[in-house]
Amino acid sequence: MRDKSDDILFRVSNLGQGDSSRDIYDDWSDDYDRHLLAEFGYVSPRIAAVELGAAVSTRELDVVDYGCGTGLVGAALAAEGFTRIDGLxxxxxxxxxxxxxGVYRSLLCADLTGPIALADATYGAACCIGSMGAGHVAAEHVPEMLRPLAPGGIFVAIMNGAYYESGGFEQAFRALQDAGSWQIRKLEQFNYMTELDRPGWLLVAQKT
Ligand SMILES: C[S@@+](CC[C@H](N)C(=O)[O-])C[C@H]1O[C@@H](n2cnc3c(N)ncnc32)[C@H](O)[C@@H]1O
Structure with missing residues (x-):
């Protein structure tokens, strides 16, 4: 049993830049929640929701969940009291x-490596949890994910530590701050799968 989940985690973690992860996730979708929660001890959705909850003063805001997957982040956001959640x-x-x-206001099939079909400056918060990295969404796509966020809006991201280094995310995040696009409120490391040794990075930033 565990062999299958280990194999798919290895494959999804070792995509090349430019590969598409769509087929792997289509195949994985039925088993994803069980593998991630019961086998790997995946805590990123809860951490992201708690961090967002602490960073904003109201739950009455529109939240976009980039790379929403099976909706674990949406469920965690709903448990924190957020109700206006759109997933892509x-x-x-x-x-x-x-x-x-049943926790999303809307769900849209979209490729986040291209233009995103959301209006400018309309969301109060954005999450991108586990969806940035090789074969997923790259550092160069972060500005487009920031565009639909209103000034003062909160962007929460969690990503794998290996991608963070190899994909130039630290430089990209700092460059956005240097350009005056956002203020980084938190950037710290943690282990995001309690049953594995899986270092990751949490970013909380506020759009300026
Ligand atoms: C590891 S899962 C994370 C899902 C969810 N955020 C979570 O924390 O459980 C990565 C997700 O990113 C999505 N994804 C990968 N590349 C994408 C792209 N180019 N555009 C949109 N979604 C993408 C995958 O389909 C998958 O659902």
Whole structure:
């Protein structure tokens, strides 16, 4: 049993830059929640929701969940009291699972490596949890994910530590601060799978 989940985690973690993860996630969607929660001890959704909850003064705001997957982040946000949550993901299989959770206001199949079909400056918060990295969403795509966020809006991201280094995320995050696009409120390391040794990075930034 565990062999299958280990194998798929290895494959999804070792995509090349420019590879597409869509087919892997379509195949994984039925088993994703069980593997991530029961086998890997995946805590990023809860951490992201708690961090967002602490960074804002109201739950009455629109939240966009980039790379929403099966909706674990949406469920954690709903548990924190957020109700206006829109999810985007490239995998229809993952979106089907997210729809079943009944926590999203809308769900859209979208490739986040291109232009995003959301209006400028309309969201109070954005999350991108586990969706940035090789074969996923790259550092160069962060400015486009920031565009639909209103000034003062909060951007929460969690990503794998290896991608963070190899994908130039630290430089990209600092460059956005140097350019006056956002203020970094928190940038710290933690282990995001309690059953594995899986270092990751948490970013909380506020759009200026
Ligand atoms: C590790 S999962 C994380 C899902 C969810 N955020 C979570 O924390 O459980 C990564 C997600 O990113 C999505 N994804 C990967 N590349 C994408 C792209 N280019 N555009 C949109 N979504 C993408 C995948 O389909 C998958 O659902």
């Amino acid at each position: 993901d490239i995998s229809e299989g993952m979106l089907t699972q997210a729809r079943a959770k």
